[in-house]
Amino acid sequence: MGAKGNVLRLLIVDDEEAARYGMRRALSTFGYEISEAESAEAARILVEKQQPDLLLLDMNLPGASGLDLLRELQDEKKEAPLVVIITAHGSERMAVEAVKSGAYDYLSKPFEVDDLRLVVNNALETIRLRRENRSLRRRIESEDVKRGALLGVSGAMERVRSMIEKVAETDATVLVRGESGTGKELVAREIHDRSSTRRDGAFVAVNCAALPAELIESELFGHEKGAFTGASARRQGKFEQADGGTLFLDEIGDMSANVQAKLLRALEERRIERLGGTESIPVNVRIVSATHRPLEQEISNGNFRADLFYRLRVVTIEIPPLRERREDIPVLAESFAQLSAEKFSLPVRPIAQTALRTLIDYDWHGNVRELRNAIERAVIFAEGDEIRERDMPEEIKPSQARVQTKQIGEEGEEMLDVPFTASFRDDRKEFERRYIARCLEETGGNVTRAAAILGMHRQSLQHKLRELGLARRYVSLAEKEQE
Numbered sequence: 001m002g003a004k005g006n007v008l009r010l011l012i013v014d015d016e017e018a019a020r021y022g023m024r025r026a027l028s029t030f031g032y033e034i035s036e037a038e039s040a041e042a043a044r045i046l047v048e049k050q051q052p053d054l055l056l057l058d059m060n061l062p063g064a065s066g067l068d069l070l071r072e073l074q075d076e077k078k079e080a081p082l083v084v085i086i087t088a089h090g091s092e093r094m095a096v097e098a099v100k101s102g103a104y105d106y107l108s109k110p111f112e113v114d115d116l117r118l119v120v121n122n123a124l125e126t127i128r129l130r131r132e133n134r135s136l137r138r139r140i141e142s143e144d145v146k147r148g149a150l151l152g153v154s155g156a157m158e159r160v161r162s163m164i165e166k167v168a169e170t171d172a173t174v175l176v177r178g179e180s181g182t183g184k185e186l187v188a189r190e191i192h193d194r195s196s197t198r199r200d201g202a203f204v205a206v207n208c209a210a211l212p213a214e215l216i217e218s219e220l221f222g223h224e225k226g227a228f229t230g231a232s233a234r235r236q237g238k239f240e241q242a243d244g245g246t247l248f249l250d251e252i253g254d255m256s257a258n259v260q261a262k263l264l265r266a267l268e269e270r271r272i273e274r275l276g277g278t279e280s281i282p283v284n285v286r287i288v289s290a291t292h293r294p295l296e297q298e299i300s301n302g303n304f305r306a307d308l309f310y311r312l313r314v315v316t317i318e319i320p321p322l323r324e325r326r327e328d329i330p331v332l333a334e335s336f337a338q339l340s341a342e343k344f345s346l347p348v349r350p351i352a353q354t355a356l357r358t359l360i361d362y363d364w365h366g367n368v369r370e371l372r373n374a375i376e377r378a379v380i381f382a383e384g385d386e387i388r389e390r391d392m393p394e395e396i397k398p399s400q401a402r403v404q405t406k407q408i409g410e411e412g413e414e415m416l417d418v419p420f421t422a423s424f425r426d427d428r429k430e431f432e433r434r435y436i437a438r439c440l441e442e443t444g445g446n447v448t449r450a451a452a453i454l455g456m457h458r459q460s461l462q463h464k465l466r467e468l469g470l471a472r473r474y475v476s477l478a479e480k481e482q483e
C-alpha cells in the first residue's frame with residue numbers, strides 16, 4: 001500500500017488530545033504520514049504547509065466551526081484535500097450539511113476503530129485513483145503534442161479549431177489556405193482524425209507540386225497494366241487508397257489543366273477510372289486540399305478552373321501567418337523545445353524570458369516550421385539551465401539598431417494606409433501623427449529616446465507634438481524628463 005514515493009498525508013484536526021491520539025494509533029499501521037492540529041487556525045497553517053491529502057475534521061472546534069474550515073478549503077482553487085467530518089453523537093443533521101458542502105464522508109463519535117480505518121482507507125483509495133488519473137491525463141496530453149495536435153491560444157487558432165470541429169463530421173470538401181509552414185497539413189490530419197466515420201480509413205496525402213503532370217494522373221487515379229510505357233502492372237491510385245478516408249491534395253494550385261478537369265469529374269461523380277481502364281470505380285473520399293497560392297489570381301490568369309475552385313472550397317479554413325498571431329509563439333516554442341529535447345535525448349530546458357521576447361518579435365516568414373527548426377537548433381546548442389538567445393539561429397537575433405528600425409518600419413506599412421482625403425497636407429500630418437505616436441509608444445512615452453530614434457532634436461519633437469495635437473499626451477512627460 002502507499003503509492004510509490006508518494007506517501008499519503010493525513011491531518012487530524014481535533015481539540016481533544018486524547019481523540020487525536022486514538023485516531024493516530026488506529027491508523028498507525030498503514031504507513032501514512034500523520035500530523036495533528038488542535039484548532040482551525042493551526043489546521044489552516046498545516047494545510048498550507050503540508051498539503052495533506054485527507055483531513056479528519058472534528059466539527060466542534062473552539063472558535064471557528066469545522067464547517068467553516070471545510071467550506072474555506074473547498075473554495076480554494078488548487079486541489080482541495082478530501083475531508084472526513086467527525087461529529088458528536090446525535091448531530092447527524094450537521095454531518096449531512098457537511099457532506100453537502102463537499103465533505104467526502106463523516107463519522108459520528110464514538111466510532112469503532114474499524115469504521116475509522118474503513119472510511120480513511122476508502123478516502124485514500126479515492127485520492128490514489130485521482131492521482132493516477134491526473135498523471136494519465138498529463139501523459140495523454142503530452143502524447144497529443146507528439147501526435148502533433150494543433151497548438152495555439154490566439155483567437156485565430158481558436159477559430160481554426162472550432163471550424164475543424166464543425167466540419168470534421170461532415171463530408172464537406174475543405175480548402176485550407178495559409179502561407180508556407182502555417183500548419184495546413186496538420187489541419188488536414190486533424191479533420192481526418194476527428195471524423196468518427198473516416199478516422200479508421202486512410203489519410204492519404206498527395207503533393208501536386210512535387211510530381212510531373214504525367215505522373216500525377218496515375219498517382220491519383222491509378223492505371224491498368226500496359227496503360228502506358230512502363231506500366232508493367234495494375235496500380236491503385238490515391239483515390240482508391242483513400243477510400244473510406246481522407247485524400248489530402250497539397251499544393252493544389254500547381255495542377256495541370258488536364259488533371260484539374262479529371263479531378264473535377266471525380267468530385268462530381270464520386271467515381272474514378274484508372275488510366276487505360278474502362279471500369280468506373282466508385283470512391284468514397286473526403287477531399288481536403290491546400291494551397292499557399294492566391295487561387296483567385298490563378299483563376300483570372302487562366303491557370304486554375306473556377307468551377308474546380310468552387311468545388312474545393314465549400315469550406316475554407318484560413319490559417320493566418322504566425323506573425324499575425326504572435327501570442328501563439330510561446331506555447332509553440334515551449335512545446336517544440338520539449339519535443340526536440342526528447343528527440344535528441346537532451347535535457348528539457350525552459351526558454352529564457354529574453355529569448356522568448358526575441359522569438360515573439362521575429363517575423364517568421366517560414367511560419368511555424370521555421371520556428372520549429374529554430375527551436376530544434378537552440379535545443380541542440382543550449383547549455384546550462386535555459387535556452388538563451390545566443391542558442392538561436394543568427395538571423396532571428398536582433399541587433400539593437402535593427403529592432404528599432406524594424407518595429408517602426410513595420411508599423412509604417414500600416415500607417416501608410418492613412419485615410420486618403422486628397423489633401424496632401426492633411427494626410428501628411430495624419431501620417432506624421434501616427435508615426436510619431438507609434439514611436440513614442442515604443443519608447444514608453446520617453447521623448448528623448450523617441451527623438452533619438454527619429455533623428456530629431458528633442459525640442460523639435462516637442463514642437464512637433466504640439467503641432468500635431470499629441471502634446472497633452474506626451475509633452476508633460478517630456479517636461480518631467482527635463483527636470
Ligand SMILES: Nc1ncnc2c1ncn2[C@@H]1O[C@H](COP(=O)(O)OP(=O)(O)OP(=O)(O)O)[C@@H](O)[C@H]1O
Nearest residue numbers: 149150151152179180181182183184185186368369
Ligand atoms: N498550430 C500548430 N501546432 C503545433 N504544430 C504546428 C502548428 N502549426 C504547424 N505546426 C508544425 O509546423 C510544421 C509545418 O506544418 P505543416 O507541414 O502542416 O505546414 P504547411 O502549411 O503544410 O506547410 P507547407 O505549405 O510548407 O506545406 C509541422 O512540423 C507541424 O507539425
Ligand SMILES: [Mg+2]
Nearest residue numbers: 184185250290
Ligand atoms: Mg504542407
